[in-house]
Every structure is written in structure tokens, then in C-alpha cells.
Amino acid sequence: MLSSPPNIPPSLFQIQRSGLLNSIGDLVDLFFVDAPNLASGPIPDDVAPFFKGPYYEWWNAEKDEETGRWNYNNWLTSLAHIEDICHLHGPFDGVMGFSQGGAAVALLVGLQRTGRALKTQPMLGFCICFAGIRVRDPHLDGCFNALQNVPSVHVIGDKDPVKRMTNMLIESFDNPIVINHPKGHVVPQLADGDVERMRAFLIARQKTSSM
Numbered sequence: 251m252l253s254s255p256p257n258i259p260p261s262l263f264q265i266q267r268s269g270l271l272n273s274i275g276d277l278v279d280l281f282f283v284d285a286p287n288l289a290s291g292p293i294p295d296d297v298a299p300f301f302k303g304p305y306y307e308w309w310n311a312e313k314d315e316e317t318g319r320w321n322y323n324n325w326l327t328s329l330a331h332i333e334d335i336c337h338l339h340g341p342f343d344g345v346m347g348f349s350q351g352g353a354a355v356a357l358l359v360g361l362q363r364t365g366r367a368l369k370t371q372p373m374l375g376f377c378i379c380f381a382g383i384r385v386r387d388p389h390l391d392g393c394f395n396a397l398q399n400v401p402s403v404h405v406i407g408d409k410d411p412v413k414r415m416t417n418m419l420i421e422s423f424d425n426p427i428v429i430n431h432p433k434g435h436v437v438p439q440l441a442d443g444d445v446e447r448m449r450a451f452l453i454a455r456q457k458t459s460s461m
Contacts, residue, residue, distance in 0.1 A: 268437040273445045277452045286331040287324045308354045320386040344376035352382020360393030376401040383415035394422040403427045409434040
């Protein structure tokens with residue numbers, strides 16, 4: 251059975267369980283960031299046996315039944331937290347996230363490109379999204395329109411209940427690399443061919459950043 255120390259970020263736990271660090275660890279230096287808001291919902295069933303918490307979230311998405319609009323409560327707190335991390339520990343070449351984190355990193359790149367975040371930081375060069383979605387706030391549509399030329403990788407599960415929204419995010423990019431897997435809402439163990447696609451993407455980003 252896998253175990254997770256109490257202070258390990260859930261994102262690191264997911265990636266460790268998938269074996270991704272073994273696949274790409276020689277190409278990247280990863281800096282893991284926990285969201286600043288305590289989770290408003292329960293720990294997922296597939297994680298609870300391994301991880302004792304506490305658990306965090308980037309936002310709490312709630313739909314206003316009268317207007318039909320989605321509100322992303324505490325997102326501004328998370329954005330300020332991310333900006334602090336970037337100032338203290340950056341600059342970073344790119345960003346990677348799973349689930350809410352996958353949605354957040356795509357949103358962050360779009361916000362930077364529209365001048366609404368990370369104004370004093372070098373431009374983030376790419377994003378890698380595991381089960382990331384496009385958030386449903388019309389005020390943020392411009393952020394996603396700014397993602398067209400951003401290099402990106404999207405990992406999507408055939409059995410993921412949010413895959414429709416993941417595909418909506420993928421459509422924001424002109425030339426995304428899309429990796430499908432047969433599982434659900436997880437960071438999966440990638441097939442050999444998909445590992446090579448991920449590695450080729452990262453090697454290309456290294457060459458770009460060194461130019």
C-alpha cells in the first residue's frame with residue numbers, strides 16, 4: 251500500500267502514485283504548491299485511504315440558481331497566494347496541475363497574458379493540465395482567448411465525469427498535445443508512447459527557454 255506523510259501536498263501524492271516523477275524527473279525541477287483554502291468538500295474516495303489531510307482547494311465553485319452564473323469563491327485569495335509564491339520562489343518556466351489545479355494553471359497563464367496577473371514576472375511558457383477544465387465564468391473568457399499560442403499538454407481520462415469540460419479547455423489552444431487514458435479523474439500512469447510525447451514536449455520547452 252502507498253503511504254503519504256501528513257505534510258505532503260496532495261498534488262505531489264497524485265504524481266508520485268502515477269510514476270510521473272520517474273518518467274520526467276530528469277528533465278524538470280518541480281516546485282509543488284498547495285492551495286491556501288481549506289477544502290469545502292470531502293476527500294475523494296480514491297485518495298482518502300492514502301492521504302490523511304488536511305486537504306485544500308483553489309476555489310469553491312457554486313452556481314447561483316437565480317442567475318445561472320457560477321461563482322468561484324476564494325479564487326482571488328488563491329491568485330494572491332500564487333503571485334506571492336512566484337515572487338518568492340520564481341521565476342518559473344511553466345506550470346502543471348491536476349483537477350482544480352489543472353484549471354487554475356491554465357487560467358493563470360491566460361490572466362498573465364491579458365495583463366491581469368504576474369505582471370512583474372517573466373511570461374510562463376507552457377502549461378500541463380491533468381483533468382483540467384475551463385471555468386464557467388464569462389468574465390474570464392478573455393483569458394482563455396489568450397491561450398491560443400501557448401504550448402500545452404492535456405491528459406484526459408475516458409471515464410472522467412468532467413471530460414466534457416476538459417475538452418472545452420483544450421479547445422482554447424491552437425496546437426495542444428492531448429493524451430488520452432482509459433481511467434477516470436486521476437493522474438494516470440502513462441503508456442510508454444505517451445511518456446515519450448511528454449518528454450519530447452519538455453525537451454522542446456527547454457530548447458525554447460535557452461534561446
